[in-house]
Amino acid sequence: MSSQNKDEGGWAKSVWDSERKEFLGRTGTSWFKIIGFYIIFYSFLAGIFVGTIQALLLTLSAYKPTWQDRVSPPGLSHSPRSEKSELSFNLNDVETYLKYAKAMRDFLEPYHEEKQKDQLKYEDCGGSPEEYKNRGDLESDIGTRRACRFERSILGPCSGISDREFGYKEGKPCVIVKLNRIVNFRPKPPTSNESIPEEAQYKVQPNVIPLFCTHKREEDAGKVGEIKYFGIGSGFPTQYYPYYGKALHPQYLQPLVALQFVNLTFNEELRIECKVYGDNIDYSEKDRYQGRFDIKFMVTNL
Incomplete structure (x- = not known):
């Protein structure tokens, strides 16, 4: 019975360690840093993607294809x-x-x-x-x-x-x-x-x-x-x-x-x-x- 309680306590401690104040092995400060990093990182990637699309759209006409060199004569x-x-x-x-x-x-x-x-x-x-x-x-x-x-x-x-x-x-x-x-x-x-x-x-x-x-x-x-x-x-x-x-x-x-x-x-x-x-x-x-x-x-x- 004591062995079962020990195993359960070990599992619970891996989720929340009250002694070290860690959740899933990280402190609050560590979680704040890593979440902040990924927010900035993926925001940067999204910005590059959106900027690239906007730059591409500036080169396109709303009324005709930009390149028609491969358009064959009409069918x-x-x-x-x-x-x-x-x-x-x-x-x-x-x-x-x-x-x-x-x-x-x-x-x-x-x-x-x-x-x-x-x-x-x-x-x-x-x-x-x-x-x-x-x-x-x-x-x-x-x-x-x-x-x-x-x-x-x-x-x-x-x-x-x-x-x-x-x-x-x-x-x-x-x-x-x-x-x-x-x-x-x-x-x-x-x-x-x-x-x-x-x-x-x-x-x-x-x-x-x-x-x-x-x-x-x-x-x-x-x-x-x-x-x-x-x-x-x-x-x-x-x-x-x-x-x-x-x-x-x-x-x-x-x-x-x-x-x-x-x-x-x-x-x-x-x-x-x-x-x-x-x-x-x-x-x-x-x-x-x-x-x-x-x-x-x-x-x-x-």
Whole structure:
């Protein structure tokens, strides 16, 4: 019994030694010194961290990336999107193409005319290609910039206004194409025809980035049929550029081009490639959407 009391007393004494006035092996003065040291030490570290972050923030712009040397030319994308970029549907089965029509309606939702009536947020930029719209520098005190209106009616039969199925019901499907946004990027129209295929050279005109689509494989030549283009100048007009970012250009609407394939060959898989052409637009084998994309159509009527 005395041995048990001795052990308990030893444990208690290691926590509080009343003879030496020590708590956990340290006196009050020792605890005060070590706690004070760590408060000062970690405050110093926190100060260095906060100071470093503040110094870094002073070098950053609130409106654009500090370094854009690794930003690639804009990607070219389309709606509707699908797995493996394949649009496959049966004219006799509504369910096979309703998902494509819905995707396009959702995509065009911001382009409704009633959403672009606010004169403080939107402006008319003309119905034909014009020069870049000067809205000031990114770092100027102008503040939020107005966006160019782009009404769905410009896209003709691919606008979804008169045909909510976007031509899929009749086997004349539409695809809507856009250039992806890059802050302060000004796409330059081609100044020569050297890098443009002969069949696409007719689309070159001032103040517009031309878009041209054709068969991807030689065996599909003659099977794709006519492709109709709807949009301002059948391309991407330069008055919609540059884009100033979400903070300064919250209502920005990209110009769109609608493609309608009016006489595709049915019951065959067709691969189609679309490209934009410009002096500062390149292509990459590693990124199939950089300045171009290809899409597969499989329209059946069986």
